[in-house]
Amino acid sequence: MKDAIEEKRHFPRLTQDVRITVKKLLPGGHEWPAATRELGLGGLSFIYPVPLGVGTPLELQIPVAEAVVTVQARVVYERAEMDGVEIGAEYTASSMGDLELLQRLFGPHATAFP
Numbered sequence: 001m002k003d004a005i006e007e008k009r010h011f012p013r014l015t016q017d018v019r020i021t022v023k024k025l026l027p028g029g030h031e032w033p034a035a036t037r038e039l040g041l042g043g044l045s046f047i048y049p050v051p052l053g054v055g056t057p058l059e060l061q062i063p064v065a066e067a068v069v070t071v072q073a074r075v076v077y078e079r080a081e082m083d084g085v086e087i088g089a090e091y092t093a094s095s096m097g098d099l100e101l102l103q104r105l106f107g108p109h110a111t112a113f114p
Helices: 002-008 096-103
Strands: 018-022 029-038 043-048 055-065 068-079 084-094
Touching: 018 043, 043 068, 055 084, 055 096, 068 096, 084 096
Parallel strands: none
Antiparallel strands: 018 029, 018 055, 029 043, 043 084, 055 068, 068 084
């Protein structure tokens, strides 16, 4: 199953444990820390204590170098894990400055956000 997911990916991925902040963009949304499993230019996966709901809009704060990248995203999958729920999210919006910071992780020819 994972091979099928890998084949559908349009952007390179880094398997890294990066501490991020997750905020649900819904009324009463709270901020919580999470740890990434994979980080990419089109999205990421992270471990969260509870399901967020497929389609839920999020704001993610990702530390990159000496800055913090803020992106809008939406949940595309959830998978139960022993240590919580693996959440897969795809980016939906970012400022150009934040996008440039994120691209530095993947080299000069990487692109994201069509």
